[in-house]
Amino acid sequence: MADVKIIALLGSLRAASINRQLAELAVETAPEGVTVSLYEGLGDLPFYNEDIDTPDAPTSVAALRAAAAEADAALVVTPEYNGSIPGVLKNAIDWLSRPFGNSALKDKPLAVVGVAHGRYGGVWAHDETRKSFGIAGPRVVEDLKLSVPSPTLDGKHPKESAEVAATLRDIVGKLAAEVS
Template sequence: MSARILALVGSLRAASHNRQLAEAAVKHAPEGVTIELFEGLETIPFYNEDIDVEASVPEPAARLRAAAAEVDALLLFSPEYNGTMPAVLKNAIDWLSRPYGASAIAGKPVAVVGTAYGQYGGVWAQDEARKAVGIAGGTVLEDLKLSIPGSVVRFAETHPADDAEVATALAEVVQRLSAHASGVTA
């Protein structure tokens, strides 16, 4: 089984625990699975239909769409900001949802995971991301969830890649996502 997965991280902070979680997914991906971390979400302008014009789509948005079109699945990493997903992640989903009827993520398997400081690990934000990406055309894998609470304490001295419980759970999510992408589901 092989699959290419595009990872979008909803936190822009350099030392973000969600960024570290994405790095852990890359490190612990099963053999044959490639996870590509998309760089540059912060450079994509807020979605505006006036600038989403064929042949003049802003380069960062066009690059995001092209990256999504070239992979088999998407893996979104969302922290929780004020009870919902970060604007940068929602903006990426908005750009990926267009052009209407020809979304770069139409029918592609998508899983949403993440970590947050609170006791629920960002589940509200991740649920909102699932809702938005599903409406945008992605095939949300509702049963693939990983919400890690207490990120500030849990990852204060340990990178998620070095946390055995997290690495195992994350590898399972990636393996199941890649199976869906390959059409090999059980």
């Protein structure tokens, strides 16, 4: 497998987020030939506004789009907020969906994973994220899923769960294999 670059987009801004830990685990355990880079600028994006989505768009928008364009695939790691997508992630999806029909992630494989407090581990948010990104341009790989109920981790780092760590590594490898 040639070097594959995966951008990881994190739906939580909290420094101690368990989803950040999961994203960092993906970075640390990526298979040989695969680089996962955690994008840190989602909190810097202004709310999507077509009036400022011009050739002179804000620097934070240009940086996100450039990072997405350089990637071969995307891994979205997100919690569930009130049964849906966190606002920071939805805003990033809106920025990344433009220009419509020719976005920076157009036709690139994308997978959604995450941890949430509810008994289903964020399934609703993950499904909504897949749906929204599917409209925005990437090729969502529907069978690459990991929704971890946080109580099953018993307050521990996701890397302390051999099952979670192995499943995540497998997802990253399969996502990389989707790159054409």
